[in-house]
Amino acid sequence: MNVMGIPRFERFFRVVAGLDVDKADIKRFDEFVNQKLYDLLVRGEAVAKSNDRDIIQPQDLPITKGLQECINDFKRIDEEIELQPILDELTRRPPLDLDYSVETEAQFARIVGGLGVAIVRSFKIIDPELKNPMTEHWERSHQIFDLLL
16 A cells, blocks of 8 residues: 555544554554455355356345445545545455456445444444554454454
């Protein structure tokens, strides 16, 4: 990520949950959201295959009500922060057996943004007094998300 994007990520964490972060947190964020996007895409691929399609459509992705609300919150937050262009760059497009539709791929940055809102908020659920997430906060949040996504 270019250096110009770091202040936007810092602001994102502050706006979402009042957290202060450093470059290591931004790296962890990147790893987390891309891994969870991959997990969603793998499930979406299974749904597309079960419906005898050769392309992954947006409706194939298992977007839960809670994740959809976080995606909507990200859209509102992003109007102020303008993080989506940076997320477009950072979001990996992992190769799968099936291709993504243009509509599906167009949603990746918003999905990643919604996943970001969700994990940042999870830190405050784990520790309401938290100001700076540490490795153990990231690990606990990962464990929770691995159970659910």
